[in-house]
Amino acid sequence: xxxxxxxxxxxxxxxxxTDVDSLMAAxxxxxxxxxxxxxxxxxxxxxxxxxxxxxxxTVLPWIALGxxxxxxxxxxxxxxxxxxxxxxxxxxxxxxxxxxxxxPVAFELTILLASFGTFFGMWALNGLPRFSNPIFTNPRxxxxxxxxxxxxxxxxxxxxxxxxxxxLLGDAGGEQITAVVDDDTPTKIPRFLLTAxxxxxxxxxxxxxIVAKMRVTTSxxxxxxxxxxxxxxxxxxxxxxxxxxxxxxxxxxxxxxTVARGAFDGNLDYLTGIDMEELSMTDAPRAQRLVxxxxxxxxxxxxxxxxxxxADSGDAAxxxxxxxxxxxxxLDVDMDVLQRGQTQFGIYCATCHGLDGRGNGLVNQRAQxxxxxxxxxxxxxxxxxxxxxxxxxGKLFSTITNGVRKMAGYASQIEPEDRWAIVAYVRALQKSQxxxxxEVPSADRGTIExxxxxxxxxxxxxxxxxxxxxxxxxxxxxxxEAEQAxxxxxxxxxxxxxxxxxx
Amino acid sequence: xxxxxxxxxxxxDPAFQLPSLLQGLTFPLIIAGVLALIAGAALGxxxxxxxxxxxxxxxxxxxxxxxxxxxxxxVLIQHLCKAGWSVVVRRVAELMMVMIIPxxxxxxxxxxxxxxxxxxxxxxxxxxxxxTGIDTTVWGEKSRWLTPGWFIVRTVxxxxxxxxxxxxxxxxxxxxxxxxxxTLTESMQGAAGPAIIAFAxxxxxxxxxxxxxxxxxxxxxxxxxxxxxxxxxSAHCAIALFTYLLQRQGALRDEVTKEHxxxxxxxxxxxxCFWGYISFSQYMLIWYGNIPEETHWFYERSQGPFLxxxxxxxxxxxxxxxxxxxxxxxxxxxxLVAIIAAYILxxxxxxxxxxxxxxxxxxxxxxxxxxxVGVLASLVCVLGMVMLMVGLMLxxxxxxxLIAVRDPxxxxxxxxxxx
Numbered sequence: 001x002x003x004x005x006x007x008x009x010x011x012x013x014x015x016x017x018t019d020v021d022s023l024m025a026a027x028x029x030x031x032x033x034x035x036x037x038x039x040x041x042x043x044x045x046x047x048x049x050x051x052x053x054x055x056x057x058t059v060l061p062w063i064a065l066g067x068x069x070x071x072x073x074x075x076x077x078x079x080x081x082x083x084x085x086x087x088x089x090x091x092x093x094x095x096x097x098x099x100x101x102x103x104p105v106a107f108e109l110t111i112l113l114a115s116f117g118t119f120f121g122m123w124a125l126n127g128l129p130r131f132s133n134p135i136f137t138n139p140r141x142x143x144x145x146x147x148x149x150x151x152x153x154x155x156x157x158x159x160x161x162x163x164x165x166x167x168l169l170g171d172a173g174g175e176q177i178t179a180v181v182d183d184d185t186p187t188k189i190p191r192f193l194l195t196a197x198x199x200x201x202x203x204x205x206x207x208x209x210i211v212a213k214m215r216v217t218t219s220x221x222x223x224x225x226x227x228x229x230x231x232x233x234x235x236x237x238x239x240x241x242x243x244x245x246x247x248x249x250x251x252x253x254x255x256x257x258t259v260a261r262g263a264f265d266g267n268l269d270y271l272t273g274i275d276m277e278e279l280s281m282t283d284a285p286r287a288q289r290l291v292x293x294x295x296x297x298x299x300x301x302x303x304x305x306x307x308x309x310x311a312d313s314g315d316a317a318x319x320x321x322x323x324x325x326x327x328x329x330x331l332d333v334d335m336d337v338l339q340r341g342q343t344q345f346g347i348y349c350a351t352c353h354g355l356d357g358r359g360n361g362l363v364n365q366r367a368q369x370x371x372x373x374x375x376x377x378x379x380x381x382x383x384x385x386x387x388x389x390x391x392x393x394g395k396l397f398s399t400i401t402n403g404v405r406k407m408a409g410y411a412s413q414i415e416p417e418d419r420w421a422i423v424a425y426v427r428a429l430q431k432s433q434x435x436x437x438x439e440v441p442s443a444d445r446g447t448i449e450x451x452x453x454x455x456x457x458x459x460x461x462x463x464x465x466x467x468x469x470x471x472x473x474x475x476x477x478x479x480x481e482a483e484q485a486x487x488x489x490x491x492x493x494x495x496x497x498x499x500x501x502x503x
Numbered sequence: 504x505x506x507x508x509x510x511x512x513x514x515x516d517p518a519f520q521l522p523s524l525l526q527g528l529t530f531p532l533i534i535a536g537v538l539a540l541i542a543g544a545a546l547g548x549x550x551x552x553x554x555x556x557x558x559x560x561x562x563x564x565x566x567x568x569x570x571x572x573x574x575x576x577x578v579l580i581q582h583l584c585k586a587g588w589s590v591v592v593r594r595v596a597e598l599m600m601v602m603i604i605p606x607x608x609x610x611x612x613x614x615x616x617x618x619x620x621x622x623x624x625x626x627x628x629x630x631x632x633x634x635t636g637i638d639t640t641v642w643g644e645k646s647r648w649l650t651p652g653w654f655i656v657r658t659v660x661x662x663x664x665x666x667x668x669x670x671x672x673x674x675x676x677x678x679x680x681x682x683x684x685x686t687l688t689e690s691m692q693g694a695a696g697p698a699i700i701a702f703a704x705x706x707x708x709x710x711x712x713x714x715x716x717x718x719x720x721x722x723x724x725x726x727x728x729x730x731x732x733x734x735x736x737s738a739h740c741a742i743a744l745f746t747y748l749l750q751r752q753g754a755l756r757d758e759v760t761k762e763h764x765x766x767x768x769x770x771x772x773x774x775x776c777f778w779g780y781i782s783f784s785q786y787m788l789i790w791y792g793n794i795p796e797e798t799h800w801f802y803e804r805s806q807g808p809f810l811x812x813x814x815x816x817x818x819x820x821x822x823x824x825x826x827x828x829x830x831x832x833x834x835x836x837x838x839l840v841a842i843i844a845a846y847i848l849x850x851x852x853x854x855x856x857x858x859x860x861x862x863x864x865x866x867x868x869x870x871x872x873x874x875x876v877g878v879l880a881s882l883v884c885v886l887g888m889v890m891l892m893v894g895l896m897l898x899x900x901x902x903x904x905l906i907a908v909r910d911p912x913x914x915x916x917x918x919x920x921x922x
Contacts, residue, residue: 047920061831092791100787 008181011134012154013165014141015174020046023149026172027052030153033168037154041144060121067117068110075109076102134180152180268294270330271416273394273401278324326394331417333424341425344418348410357381357429376406381426382433396423512757514680514908521900522752529897536891543884544612550876557616557623558717558863559881563888564613565714566855568606569730570848571892572706573738574599575669576731579702582672582688583695587915588766591758594906595742595749597676598896600669605895607662609888613713614658617651625865626719627651637720649716661709668698676907683909706731717862721800725785730858732781736774737851740844743767745896747841754905761835762919768834771844775828779821803861807871812857820850852885 017023023040030038031054038053040046050057083089084097094101123129135141135152144150151174153165166177225231236242236250245252254260268276272290280287331337346355354361359380367375379386386396400419403409410419431439440448512518540563548556574596581589581596613623621628626649628634632642672691679687707727715726723729746759789797804813824847833839860881864870872878907913 047922050922065829092793094791100783100790103783103787 008184010155010162011180011182012152012156012160013162013169013177013179014135014138014150014152015169015172016140016176017149017151017174020149022173023151024049024052026151026169026174029172030151030168034159035153035157035165037157037160039152039154041141041150041152043145043147043149058125060118060125063121064114064118067121068114070117071109071111071113072106074113075106079105132183134183137181137183138178140176140178269326270420273326273397275324275326275394282322282324321395323395323398325392325398327388327392329393329420329424329427331420331424337421337424338428340418341421341423341428344414344422345425345429348414349422352378352407353381354378357426378407381429387430388427393423393427396426514904518754518756518758519904519906519908520754521897521905522749522754524752525749525897526901529894529901532890532894532897534894536887536889536894539883539887540891541887543880543882543887546876546883547873547880550880551870551873553619553622554865555863555870555873555877556880557613558859559877559884561613561623561713562852562856562859562881563885564606564609565730565859566852566885567602567888567892568610569734569851569855570737570741571599571602571606571669572665572702573731573734573736574742575603575665575672576699576702576706576735577738577742578672579668579695579698582691583699585692585912587912588763588919590907590910590912590916591755592742592746592763592767593910594676594904595746596738597673598900598903599738599741599745601673601899602892602896603662603665603669605892607666610658610662614655617654621865624649624654624716624719625862626716628865631719635720641720645719649719654712657708657712661705661712664701664705668702676910677903679910680904680908683911685911688911706734714858717859718800718803720796723785723789723797723800725781725788729781729785732774732778733851733854736771736778737848739767739771739774740847740851743771743837744841744844744848747837747844749905750837758906758917760919761837762921763916764837764840765831765834765921766919768828768840768843771840771847772825772828772834775821775824775847779825782816782821804857806861807869809857809861809871812853816850816854816857820847820854824850856881 015026017026020042023042024046027038027040027049031052036054040049040053042049079102080097083091088096090096091101140148141150151169151172153160153169155162162179166179169177238251240250241248242250244250268274268291271294274290276287276290279290349357350361352361352363353359354364357380359378361378364375364378367377385391397419399407400414400422401409401411401416414422437445437448540560543563544556544560546556547559577589577596578593578600580586581593616623617627621631625631626646631637632639632646671694675687675691678684710727710730714730715721715723743764746755746763749755750759786801789801792798803809824843827846828834828840828843833843860872860877863873870877873880910916
């Protein structure tokens, strides 16, 4: 030990060995002597040295496992939250929470976090980053990467005693046993390095500053498009024209012969409201026409354009109507169907036919007001000729589908199922005007009677309230009148007085 | 270096000979195997139907064949990367890979099934396209590849390449036992690169032909890799298990250490992940694309008993062994590695079964696993096949040493240390 090192802090003691076997033997000796904070430095990996030094297996695998499992959980939770709960978005017809789609992301995040856990866990376990180690002060230590083996005992070891450790390392065949002392080179950062760091930081801010400046200034130059076709998509919007096709239409009509999904399920009775089996016996050509129209999908709605029975107006047509209409609604009518029918009726029918079906909707009211000459008033649903016995459900369905007189067909707007729901609702509407209490199931009668009583009570109260309001208004008016008269009289008296004083 | 100085025993040491107990089992296993194999196939044939009998037989053949080609791959890849650690277990893998030769003979009944017009492969039935309403242009293209004659030519080609490689490598390795020539190792290393490429093509096409064409209209470019992963995983398991059994009987006790089991365990762990990765990749793209011509294969495997088997594969073929062999403490205990290896070998059978048996229901009559008789037939048949193969392997092993005694890297392998 030289004089120079005497007053410096000792970090530990290092010894040199010339070959692996003597190093391993020395490792075992200091391990058996009970030293824990030890380290060996070799030019190449030496199998079994962990065991010789008594180094316990690392906990790094557990860190990696924990980090990996965290990644899996984060990925799954994130995707379930994002796609399943917070921003539900149907992708490829899959459920919102569909595990197979989440697995690739979960897999990637597992790998990513496990890698980070391993990498940074290794840093943490090794006390990195560490820019300087006191052992580097020993000039001979450079040979640890060349041809010499080093064994080091740290001064923080509870058993550390410099003289004893030096003796032990010497006994184990160590040479050049030296104390590792503090580095006495200056700790100040060199000026050139500081300059370089500052300039790099300054230079790296230039792009950000340019961006910031461009965001707050305006320019009269046209915008620069890096990806022209992404900024200005060549895709056409609805109703635009396109030169790609001879007819200049951007929206392409269906290819002949295509049938939209769900448009045709083979049940023609359901789609036409006609008993097709019977029709094929009584009027085969018409049945064939209908089958062809639906099956080929030429006209997805299958409207019978110009069909005389349904297009003709007047009672005469009804007399000659030989079409075997479906008598009853093919739907299982329940509350849901009726409510659906009510909604659809309200949307499509009530504008003309009125919410109550009496044929006096808003359109009709306006037509009457402006005295529209071509206006054909909408049917009153409560006309007995439109009742089930004279106007079967199938025919009503067909009327909604194909239209009648001035009314256009609604096949393209209303789904067949909804049209049947409307039929069911119209029947309920008709019933509502003529039903007697006896037709109501006995269980529900109480409710209806209660409702009727309530309504009557409300009407009565309303009438009473109105009467009172009118009386009050009358009384108030009378009182005001009296007051005004009094005021006028007072004014007159005043002015008369003033006149008197002037005079 | 005292740690590394392991002296190898003389080449004639009894530790390199097949233990007498196993030697005695050779012929009983072969005879019992043949009987059980025939009984299982016959039970499927008469107990369920001829198609089921052939399917059961194909399952058994493919089960052991995938392991054999996995062993071939193991040997090739060790030579390709000039691996030192694996020399002590390479002979065991070599014994497995030469089983490709008897398996080529055992494949003949499958080729003979073409005389029955669609007994096993639906596409061989002349009425198949008409009955299923397949577009004739599509079927015209498909049936150019799928004809019995061309199929047989390809099968012979596959076995010629695999079998040729297996025999060539086995012969050189055994010659080296006597002569110890380094040039033999060098020539095996030199051939390994092209051999791996040939192996990859043959394995993919064999999987397409023999297994994927069971569902003629289905296609998955991943399928060859999928079958390969199951085989290579099982080959590692079989090597670990067979080595362990040999050690229990007294052979190779000082040569194969826990370090080698640790490495085999690492590879098993890796290939478990790889199997899960490949099978999930195949499933997910089809599931996401959701095109009927692709999904029907998985749809059939989600019906009836096959749904349970699909679920079992996910949990028991991937999740359970993945967690079981994840820890190095497990991998460094040979007995535990052997138990997990045996378990995965059972799972590999379920995997192959799951590929083949759902296609056995040609008439779409809800055959499922063929009832208790069908399950029994499958188990008896595969048990017979395994016994036959182990018996034949012991027969070969009885005439050779259990370790490549003069391999130039034997010392490196003996001294192998993971840490």
